[in-house]
Amino acid sequence: MATRHHRHQRIALAVTAGLLTLTTAVGCSALDKAMDCVQTADAIATSVSKLQQAVSTASEDPTQASEALDEIDKELKSLGGKTDNADLSAAVDDLQAGVTNVRGAIESGDATPDITPVTNAATEIGKVCTPG
Template sequence: MAPRDRHRRTTALTALAAVALAVPVSAGCGAVEKALDCAQLAIEISNDVDNLQDALTGAAVDPQEADKILDSLETDIDKVGDRTDNADVSKAIDDLQKAVDNVQKSVDSGKDPDLTPVRDAAGELTNVCSP
């Protein structure tokens, strides 16, 4: 695992722990569950992005694996979008969706996709899902 990947995963896990500790008990179970859902899905999306990068780099680019991972990423994006009414999370989801759509277009046309916008948007989602 590359140091950047470890740092991103550590950051996401730290965000999840921070959400669990920072949401006051008086906020009620619903708010805590919603925050934890957002943080957990942000981690899943971060993992999807790592898997996508692995599928699109290296000696053997695997477009079928990339398509499968893109489908998983789309599903996880939809899950976050369906579970939030937070404007910052919604914007991060929109940015991530646009970046994923661009990667899908590149993969479909046989071009090397730029994953930087996807990584940046996934990082922003992690940030807005933390308190």
């Protein structure tokens, strides 16, 4: 569990460092768009982390997984209208499909749904949103 947290921190630090480098090379509009992408990717990573934890403790409180999925959905809606990047759009679509599948599995009573497609898509969003 600590490894996932550290990976999330490394991604956030790399994104921040990349954005600081871009500040002088990119216009304000592009920088604002990049910052929106980074902030949303960070929020998605946080939500996916919560989902991983919720799935691992689903027997204790099954509503936590649903709440984490709701957070991811919210962030996806926010990100969806902010990009014309094909790679990002594909990653968002993949993440949405993964969320839909996990939600369906939970509603069907699966106590340990496979969240690998969700984590993979969230990682891809982080990569696409990282400058440079």
